[in-house]
């Protein structure tokens with residue numbers, strides 16, 4: 001009987017002590033702010049760290065890929081598959097297909113550089129869900145050297161939309177690792 005009473009008392013006491021914050025000052029401080037993000041900003045964390053810690057949509061997405069081998073005579077509408085992956089934060093880029101799939105909706109920045117041989121050309125474009133969004137016209141019949149051509153594009157993507165670099169008029173010829181593609185979410 002006494003033992004049961006003692007156990008009951010201990011249980012009740014522990015139930016009570018759980019409810020009392022060991023740091024009442026911290027609890028009051030937290031209550032003064034509406035959210036974890038506000039608290040985070042108020043105590044002076046770097047703004048972006050607070051955002052990424054509290055908002056799923058702000059997870060880092062960034063990739064940087066390049067060719068491993070020369071691409072010769074790619075036909076119109078061919079997709080360029082960049083086989084060498086330097087960086088793929090957020091795992092949006094697939095190196096077996098060359099397709100980047102947006103892991104979340106938002107504004108994305110892409111750029112790509114093509115290096116072609118003297119007297120040859122490579123007409124490539126940024127393709128979003130099979131639609132051309134940006135053109136990179138690389139042609140120099142008079143040059144005595146290799147010709148690099150770059151293009152940047154900023155596009156608004158929905159979650160799951162697919163982006164790749166395609167040939168808009170073939171044949172396209174491009175030189176291995178100097179031909180690259182990268183992108184990130186703002």
Ligand SMILES: *[C@@H]1O[C@H](CO)[C@@H](O)[C@H](O)[C@H]1NC(C)=O
Pocket residue numbers: 094095096097
């Ligand atoms: C890349 O795409 C291929 C072909 O669709 C697929 O089989 C593979 O699972 C994908 N890889 C990743 C990491 O998603």
